[in-house]
Amino acid sequence: MDEKTAELRDIFVETTGEESVTEDQSADRGSLLDDPDDDRVRAVLATLREETAVETDLPLDAHERVVRLFFEGLSDAEIATELDCSAEAVFRARLDAHLVAPSDRETTLDRDRLRRLVREEISLAERAAAVDADETTVTCQSAVIEAEIASTRHNHRFRDELATLLSDAPLADKLASGAREDGLREATEDIETDVQL
Incomplete structure (x- = not known):
């Protein structure tokens, strides 16, 4: 450790009272997606129910559950079993949320x-x-x-907001788009553009 580094370390120890100047790097694994267990899904559905004519008889919490289970890949029949209601009720609630x-x-x-x-x-x-x-x-x-x-x-606003909150489709699309652009750039690097007419 050179003189400057030692000096900086002493200042750090004096200021913070900490001996260690590095953080533990072994944090828990996270997700690239937003945490879906927050209030945003419910807020989107509440706004949708205020601004559009929904036909579902399901209360907001059950409607939210339908949407979450749909994005988990469950069928209407499977969701109906989870919620103890009919598949028709699930179908109606899903369509009310513009999820086709x-x-x-x-x-x-x-x-x-x-x-x-x-x-x-x-x-x-x-x-x-x-x-x-x-x-x-x-x-x-x-x-x-x-x-x-x-x-x-509604410019697919509600459908897109729900998809952003509950699926990795936007992230996958972005990554795929980036990969395509990189692939095209590499493929066209050696193309000669000297064209005589």
């Missing part, structure tokens, strides 16, 4: 045509006749389309 799963869109009926009918507020019976499907399927698909329209109307 890819499987919700899987259907043989003409969704573009049904979307137009939903926007025009055509009756359920007329929609079913127009797309040649039973009313149960049309009811389900209409609810999905209405959730998509509501999400778009």
Whole structure:
């Protein structure tokens, strides 16, 4: 230890009363994601319930649980079992939160045509006749389309906020984007740009 370092160490010991000048580096493992066990999810849902016309009968705490379990990858039936309610109640609460799963869109009926009918507020019976499907399927698909329209109307704000709080998708997208850019940069480094016309 040279003279300057020793002098600085003495000043540190005098000032702090500590002999050790380094911190223990073995901290517990953390998460790259925000802690989902805070009040932010509930706040997003409370705002959504104030600003939009939700149809769910579930109270706010159960609605929050539906959303959290959805992001954990549970199906509507599995969430219903956890909450001791019907899968239909879970489906409705999930769509009220603008959370549409890819499987919700899987259907043989003409969704573009049904979307137009939903926007025009055509009756359920007329929609079913127009797309040649039973009313149960049309009811389900209409609810999905209405959730998509509501999400778009709010610029996907609620869906995106919930996804940011409860999933690592934004982080994964950012990392993947960075990897693609690095890969492209490396791939194009040796390309000659001298072009004669």
